[in-house]
Amino acid sequence: xxxxxxxxxxxxASSRYPGKPLVGLEGATGRxxxxxxxxxxxxxxxxxxxxxxxxxxxxxxxxxxAAFGAQVVMTDIDCANGTExxxxxxxxxEITPRVVVNLQGDAPLTPAWFVTALIAGxxxxxxxxxxxxxxxxxxxxxxxxxxxxxxxGGTTAVMAADGTALYFSKEVLPYTGRIYGPLEQVPAxxxxxxxxxxxxxxxxYMAAGACELENLEGLEQLxxxxxxxxxxxxxxxxxxxxxxxxxxxEDVPRIEAVLKREGRE
Numbered sequence: 001x002x003x004x005x006x007x008x009x010x011x012x013a014s015s016r017y018p019g020k021p022l023v024g025l026e027g028a029t030g031r032x033x034x035x036x037x038x039x040x041x042x043x044x045x046x047x048x049x050x051x052x053x054x055x056x057x058x059x060x061x062x063x064x065x066a067a068f069g070a071q072v073v074m075t076d077i078d079c080a081n082g083t084e085x086x087x088x089x090x091x092x093x094e095i096t097p098r099v100v101v102n103l104q105g106d107a108p109l110t111p112a113w114f115v116t117a118l119i120a121g122x123x124x125x126x127x128x129x130x131x132x133x134x135x136x137x138x139x140x141x142x143x144x145x146x147x148x149x150x151x152x153g154g155t156t157a158v159m160a161a162d163g164t165a166l167y168f169s170k171e172v173l174p175y176t177g178r179i180y181g182p183l184e185q186v187p188a189x190x191x192x193x194x195x196x197x198x199x200x201x202x203x204x205y206m207a208a209g210a211c212e213l214e215n216l217e218g219l220e221q222l223x224x225x226x227x228x229x230x231x232x233x234x235x236x237x238x239x240x241x242x243x244x245x246x247x248x249x250e251d252v253p254r255i256e257a258v259l260k261r262e263g264r265e
Contacts, residue, residue: 002050003098004119006043007089009075009082010036010065010105012058016152017248021061021105025252027259035246036061037068038108038259043101046115050097054105055089080210081220083195087202099123100202102195106246109258110194117234118196126232127201128224130165132157132189133236133243137180140188143172144179152247155219157191157233165231168219192236193245195221204229 010021017023021039024032033041036054043052054065057077065072073092079085086102099122101115114131121129135143135156146153147170156173158166167173168191180186197205204227211226213219224231242258244251 002095004049004101005095005097005099006046006049006052006101006103006115007073007086008036008039008043008052008054008070008103008105009079009085009089010039010054010056010058010061011079011085012056012061017246020246021056022064023246023252025108025246025259026256027265028263029265031265033068033265034064035108036065036105037070039103039105039110040065040068040070042108042110042112043103043115046101046112048116048119049101053089053093055085057085081214082193083197083202083205083220083223086197087206090199090202096199098198100197100199102197104193104245107193108246109241109243109255110192111236111239111241111243113239114192114194114236115196117236118194121232121234122196122198126196127198127229128221129196129232129234130157130221131192131194131236132159132233133192133238135186135188135190137182137184137186139190140172140186141179143190147172151250154245154247155191155193157189159189159233163233163235165221165225165233167225168217168221170217170219189233189235190243191221191233192243201229 021036118129143153214222
């Protein structure tokens with residue numbers, strides 16, 4: 001039985017970046033692989049996982065995923081976000097794993113230890129777990145620069161003393177009004193768009209329905225907080241790896257630069 005699975009939700013009709021999952025990213029050898037393939041390969045690098053599926057409603061993505069060897073589960077076109085797509089995929093697979101990981105299809109640089117840390121969080125009793133990464137001065141400056149330019153550079157998380165989430169935002173929170181020097185510790189955390197859930201938490205998420213905050217911010221995880229479902233933030237370490245999601249066309253060269261610098265094909 002598959003007790004730990006990874007689902008990679010992917011849709012073609014992104015309002016900010018249509019066709020994003022099929023965008024090519026050139027690696028260190030000059031070979032181009034699609035965003036969805038690179039995300040799938042990141043998922044396959046996680047040890048101890050029983051199965052990895054691409055969850056999509058689009059035949060173009062499904063065909064591309066099948067061509068590079070991924071298992072695909074087709075989902076409803078009306079899924080509002082990745083968490084809803086994971087819930088729909090789980091229902092169609094007709095399995096009940098202990099842990100469901102949502103590794104979103106725009107995060108090909110996700111290190112395997114981010115995911116294993118989340119799985120461990122669920123095994124310790126969390127219902128929902130997600131990683132947070134302390135911003136470096138350089139990344140914080142990028143986030144601030146992107147917001148000034150009207151772009152979303154990433155999502156930040158604000159946490160309680162016990163590590164449970166207080167809020168997530170596409171603004172750079174907490175607001176400090178300053179840029180940090182290279183040796184300073186930044187008091188802000190990047191929310192990495194990966195989640196681990198129990199099947200029960202996914203069911204409760206679907207039963208709750210969309211809330212105002214998630215619609216205003218465009219952040220699916222706010223539905224959990226709005227409805228009193230705790231989200232455990234697991235602080236992870238980059239271990240020298242640079243993490244960047246593909247949110248905008250401007251992120252393509254940033255991610256390609258990391259792939260080449262780290263010697264990834």
